[in-house]
Amino acid sequence: MFETISVIGGDLRQLTLARLLREEGYHVFLYGFDNDDTILNGLINETDLDYVLGADIVILPVPVTFDGTTVNSPYAKEPLPVETLLDGINTSAIVFGGQIKPNLQSALEERGIAYRDYIKREELAVRNAIPTALAVEV
Numbered sequence: 706m707f708e709t710i711s712v713i714g715g716d717l718r719q720l721t722l723a724r725l726l727r728e729e730g731y732h733v734f735l736y737g738f739d740n741d742d743t744i745l746n747g748l749i750n751e752t753d754l755d756y757v758l759g760a761d762i763v764i765l766p767v768p769v770t771f772d773g774t775t776v777n778s779p780y781a782k783e784p785l786p787v788e789t790l791l792d793g794i795n796t797s798a799i800v801f802g803g804q805i806k807p808n809l810q811s812a813l814e815e816r817g818i819a820y821r822d823y824i825k826r827e828e829l830a831v832r833n834a835i836p837t838a839l840a841v842e843v
Contacts, residue, residue, distance in 0.1 A: 707731075707761040707762050707799075708732060708761055709731075709732045709733075709734065709759075709760040709761050709762070710726055710731050710732070710733050710734070710760055710761065710762040710763075710764065711733075711734040711735075711736060711751075711757045711758070711760035711762070711763045711764065712726070712733060712734070712735050712736070712764045713736045713737050713757065713763060713764065713765055713766075713776060713778070713785070713790070714736070714737035714765060714766045714776045714777050714778035714780075714781065714785060715737070715765070715766025715767070715777060715778070715779075716766065716779060716780075717744065718766075718767075719738075719764070719766055720735075720738065720744060720745070720746070720748065722764065723735050723748055724746065724747075724748060727748070733748075734751045734756065734757045734760055735748050735749065735750050735751060736750065736751050736754065736757040736785075737750075737776065737778035737780060737781040737785060738750045738780045738781065739752065739780070739781060739782050740780045740781055740782050741780055744780065754785075754789070754793060755793060758790070758793040758794045758795060759795050760795065760798060761795070761797075761798055761799070762798060762799050762800075762801070763794060763795075763798050763799070763800045763801070764800075764801045764802070765777075765800065765801065765802035765803070765805075766778070766802070766803060767802070767803020767804055767823070767824050768802075768803055768804035768806075768824075769787075769802040769803060769804060769805050769806070769809060770787055770806065770809070773787070773806060773808065773809075774786060774787055774788075775787060776790060787809060787812075791809075791812050791813070791816065794816075794818060796816055796817055796818055798818060798819075799819045799820070799821070800813060800818055800819065800820040800821075801820070801821050801822075801823050802820065802822060802823070803822065803823055803824035804822065804824050805820065805822045810822075
């Protein structure tokens with residue numbers, strides 16, 4: 706069974722997810738939120754990337770990357786290269802991410818790493834689109 710979950714990068718939605726998972730009793734590692742401690746609200750940002758990438762489940766942001774080379778991590782002091790992520794990830798992990806680009810999908814498949822693009826779930830896509838559209842209009 707899954708014992709550890711890493712939540713890597715992203716925005717405040719990722720922090721909320723990490724908090725909810727921890728409240729459910731999961732052992733959660735948070736990575737990429739070291740630029741602003743005020744948003745952590747009791748969560749601890751892990752600094753050992755090898756430790757984080759060894760988790761059973763890795764949850765990446767939506768989108769996983771904007772530029773194709775670094776993980777979407779606006780609250781990180783240093784960007785996380787996608788290649789570093791791929792090179793260090795536990796090959797028996799399951800990776801979840803939003804809007805996973807085809808080249809990243811291919812790289813995961815080449816390494817034999819299972820992945821799911823959670824934004825492809827219709828109910829999530831719709832619920833994500835509404836606040837996104839409202840934020841753009843304001």
